[in-house]
Amino acid sequence: MKCIIHDQVILSRTPEGPLVDHLISFADAIAAQGYSAQSMQQQVRIAAGFSRWLKQAGVGLKDICDDHAIRYLRYRARHVKPFPADRAALRRLIDFLRSEGVVAGEKIAAHRLLxxxxxxxxxxxxxxxxxxxxxxxxxxxxxxxxxxxxxxxxxxxxxxxxxxxxxxxxxxxxxxxxxxxxxxxxxxxxxxxxxxxxxxxxxxxxxxxxxVPVVANWSMQSIPRAISAEQTRQLLASIDRRTAVGCRDYAILVLLARLGLRACEVAFLELDDIDWRSGQLSVRGKGGRRNELPLPADVGKAIATYLQHGRPHSNSRRVFLRVEAPITGFRGSNGIITLVRNSLQRAGIDAPTKGAHQFRHGLATQMLSHGASLSEIGEVLGHRHPQTTTVYAKADIKALRTLAVPWPGGV
CATH class of the missing domain: 1.10.150 (DNA polymerase; domain 1)
Incomplete structure (x- = not known):
């Protein structure tokens, strides 16, 4: 007899075992995380099979542990062809049961530390x-x-x-x-x-x-590698904003280019950090410090477009979310860096680096060329110490030319 667990999940037989009462809520949790109908079907099927095996093994709800999951996967592999996603699905089920307080937390085996x-x-x-x-x-x-x-x-x-x-x-x-x-x-x-x-x-x-010996590593020994304004325009123009992913990527790249944010600051940006009425953005920088920045119209428009047309439904308060399930915020700066690298590669742009920091250097260089002072640049970039910003003085080639002394015996 078929059994409907979720509007997208139908089981070929009535489930049984200690997990029966939690299959629907598990399916709802998977759906909320953005998994496809096919993935949901497979994961709930694994959960139902695990519940049936637990009943046969005489394992009660409160006694379920990680070892039972391992044993069930071995049992399942002897009867049906295993899939690479089976282990992850069972791990997701155990984590869900623990988050609901149904299953006790994992006990870490005590071992002697050195x-x-x-x-x-x-x-x-x-x-x-x-x-x-x-x-x-x-x-x-x-x-x-x-x-x-x-x-x-x-x-x-x-x-x-x-x-x-x-x-x-x-x-x-x-x-x-x-x-x-x-x-x-x-x-x-x-x-x-x-x-x-x-x-x-x-x-x-x-x-x-x-x-402690001093390691020779002179500060400001090189000029910051900044992406040019033309390369930035070319990159932004290459993004297909008709898609949800394109809306997200465009908003992220605009934030990097126009406000010079660090990759981690973009990754951890939350909905409550945007004050739409006053047109301000509150950024959590290094050491947990807050930096209040004005929200330019084009940046605000890009974020608003993503929120209205590209951002998946989620309980997460992060502004930018992953496009693949589970639909959550980026874990850290690596996701933003990967996005930048892939976008540059698709656009065929030979940028100074493959990372996100080059936009920060690019903004500082452009501000300097338009007459901004180092203190103003440091304020925008959220530098704690003024000497951090002095490295950009090396990028002002026009100003440095006035300091050059004539070549001895010149023409």
Whole structure:
């Protein structure tokens, strides 16, 4: 006997087992995430089969765990041809049941941590709680600190009071050879942070931060690689705004080009960040700081067009959403960077780089050529320190020409 679970899902037989009462709500959740009817049918079919297997195995609703899902997939593979999406569908079902409070959270098996890892975790908590650093900064520092601890103590006991300047110097000398200059500089920054933490704990009395060798990495050694105004116009003109994806991509590219936003700022932009009445945009920049920017008419029009005609229905408060299920906001800046790279490739534009930051450099360069001061540029770009903006002085070729001294013995 056929059973209708959802207006797009029909099962060939009546479902049974502990998950019967949750199949409809699971189907509704899948539909809300933008999955196709075919995908919904397959996922609900997997859920119904899992529920039937649980009944045969005598597993109650509260006893369901990840191991049961693994065992069911093995059982299913012996009877029907498995599909690559089966595992993901079952994982999505388990996550849904946990979010509804139907199934208990996953129990992480306890295992013995190495002393170096225990020390690294304590340092991580210090960065988050005492220093209030962002997760991105914590993730950037942690690998270098783990390597340093392993260099000094191996897998044995960590005795921070035994740290000496020679340990610091030897680690940097060995590790820096294999790193790009920028990463080597990040390594020394992370190392100084960790050594300040060790002194803060009282493990050492001597300030070992001065023992960290300086990596030669001169600031402002190159001119910012900026996309030209003509290339930007060519890129925007190449976007097909008749499609929903085109509406989204055009709005994102206009934001990057006209306001010089960072990729992560565009990715995490929310509906509440736009004040349509006052024509302002509230951007969350580095360190969680807010930067209020005017919303140009063309940028506002592009966003409004996407919201009205291109944005899928979703409970997410993010402005820009993925086009493939699950329909959610971008996880981070990588999605925006990929969008820029693909758009440049489709348009056949040989831009200075493939990333999103070139629009930021392009805006600064254009503002400078139109007479804007460095302080005005820094305010638009949300720079915390004035010296960050001084790099764009190198891009003002006309102004630099007036500083050039005559060639000795010139014509």
């Amino acid at each position: 002393p170096t890892e225990i020390c690294a975790q304590a340092y991580t908590e210090y960065l988050r709680n005492a220093q209030a650093l962002t997760e991105a900064t914590v993730r950037a520092y942690l690998p270098f600190v783990r390597e340093f601890l392993h260099h000094c103590f191996g897998d044995g006991r960590v005795t921070l009071s035994r740290l000496r300047a020679a340990d610091v110097v030897s680690f940097v000398q060995i590790r820096a050879r294999r790193l790009h200059l920028a990463h080597a500089k990040l390594m020394t920054t992370a190392l100084r942070s960790f050594l300040r933490y060790v002194r803060y704990r009282g493990d050492i009395a001597q300030d070992l931060t001065s023992a």
